[in-house]
Amino acid sequence: MIKKSVFILVLIGTLMVIAGIIYWIFGGIEVKLVGENEINVTYKSDYNDEGFKITKYDNEVSEKRYRYETKSNVDTNILGEYETVYYIKYFLKTYELKRIVHVVDNVEPEITTNIESIEKDYCTKKVLSKDLEYNAIDNYDGDVTDKVTKEENEEGVILTVTDNNGNVGTKNILYTYTEKPKDKFTLNGSSTMYVAKGSKFSDPGTTYKDGCGVKMDVKVSTSGSVDTSKNGDYKITYTANDLTVTRKVTVYTPSTNTGGSVSGKVIYLTFDDGPGSYTERVLNTLNKYGVKATFFVTHQFGSYVNLIKKEYEQGHSVAVHSYTHNWNIYKSVDAYVNDFNKMNADIEKYTGSKSKIFRFPGGSSNTVSKSYAKGVVKAIASRMTSEGYQYFDWDVDSGDAAGASRSKIYSNVVNGVKNCSKCIVLMHDIKSNTVNELDNILRELTSKGYKFGTLNVNSPTVHHKIAN
Ligand SMILES: [Zn+2]
Structure with a gap:
């Protein structure tokens, strides 16, 4: 009896020990792949499987305690489905872990x-x-x-x-x-205006454009005013959006064009060789004194040619001088006429009609033309007059073409007009001395009460003796 019960006890004890050993070996064991059981691998990339992991109660089991084999058919050079399998031996038990591997093209072009x-x-x-x-x-x-x-x-x-x-x-x-261009604020009309005393000053205003040239309606504040009852210089300042422009307005007493000792005499001021860079100043000065003149124009200074329009609009006479002002226009009548017609086309463009009057480059008495064609000026003069054109020389020479000083120009003109018969005065609006002295000359002549006229095809002519 005792033997049997001892045996049972020993048996129970042994079973408990075996159970204990089994539990000690396998209790809390987990065998898992690292990562997902099914993965995508990029075409042509390196594939390294992440492997597996054995844990016992979340603690990693030492590699010494198991052995394993791997089988994998993954080929990343060919799209498709593959697998990687692990066979893991842990004590007497074998675990099999399988990962499905898709080799895919998941790279965008x-x-x-x-x-x-x-x-x-x-x-x-x-x-x-x-x-x-x-x-x-x-x-x-x-x-x-x-x-x-x-x-x-x-x-x-x-x-x-x-x-x-x-x-x-x-x-x-x-x-x-590109960067937005800056706004532009400009004056309408001239930056210098002349207003006759007692007349009404009407402000031409301003224009505001954005950098792209589109007109904008902006608030313009104006300071300064013009008292047309009082001679003097006035300044008007316009401001819009931080931009400022200024206009000078001069109120002057216009010439009365009457006068005892010089009554009956008419002075024809003529300006040759422009329009050029000084022409606008000449126009302003003429305006200031209310004097009209005649411009014998050229196309020598291309960007200023459009001033012909202003000359015309301000009441001056515009006449042909030469398109090129090159002496070789005298090589033939046709050469002269071609050049003449080109200039007259410009005049028509800016004034609406062709001019019937002209002045020979060098005057009708020039001798330069001799070296181009014998008798050419005579031939031109007869052809042009037969076609109804009239040419004008001069009987008062300012001397500016020969380089006269300001004071000499002044005396040539002011003294010259005392003794002239037709009083056609030769000046050049491309000569700075003339332009700078013009204010003085006009002040003197207007204060003396001379009358001024503009030339047209019926005006009294002055003709020099044709030399060729
Ligand atoms: Zn000339």
Whole structure:
């Protein structure tokens, strides 16, 4: 009895020990893959499996306690489904872990462009940069440039390309803009105006444009005023959006054009060789004294030719001098007439009609023409007069073409008009001495009460003796 019960006890004890050992070995054991059981691997990439992990109550089991084998057929050079399997022996037990591996093309095609942004002009929105060029390469499909689609919106161009496996590549090329040009605030009319005393001054105002040249309605504040009952210089200042422009207005007493000792005499001031850079000053000075003159014009200073319009609009006579003012116009009658007609076409463009009067370069008595063609001036004069044109020389020479000083020009003119018969005064609006002295000359002549006239085809002529 005792033997049997001892045996049972020993047996129970042994079973408990075995159970204890089994529990000690396998209790709390977990065998798991590291990472997901099913994964995607990029085509042509290096594939390294993350492996597995054995834990016992969350503590990693030493590698000494198990052995394992791996089988894997993964080939990242070919798209498809593969598997990696681990066979793990832990004591007497074998665990099998399997990971499904998909080799996939999950790389989007790459678009490259010749420019990274498209520059546009702020105002015109015109494209300034090179034309956009692009190509697209896919890791699996190769060159997919043909498949690129181009879409435009306000911000730029969006290039999109989808490869055969549905991967989408995009590239945004944004628009950039040049800097916004500054606003422009300008005077209407001249910056220097002359107003006759007692007349009404009407302000031509200003124009405000944004940097792109679009007229803007902005608030303009004006300071200063003109008292036309009092001679003097007045200043008007206009301000809009921090921009300021100023106009000078001179109130003057106009010449009365009457006078005892000089009554009956008419002075024809003539200005040759312009329009040029001084012509506007000449016009302002003439305006200041209310004097009208005659301009024998040229096309020598191209950017000023449009001043012919102003000469005409201010009541002066505009007449032909020469388009080129080159002596070789005297090589033949035709050469002269061609040059003459070109100038008269300019005059027509700015005044609405051709002029019937002219002045020979060098005057009708010039001898320079001799070295170009014998008798040419005579031939020109007879042809032109037969066609109804009239030419004018002069009987008062300011001397400015020969380089006279200001005081000499003054005395030549002021003394010259005392003794002239027709009083056609030769001056040049391209000579600074003349332009600088003109105010003094006009002050003197107007204060003496001379009358001034402009030349037309019926005016009294002064003709020198034709020398060739
Ligand atoms: Zn000339």
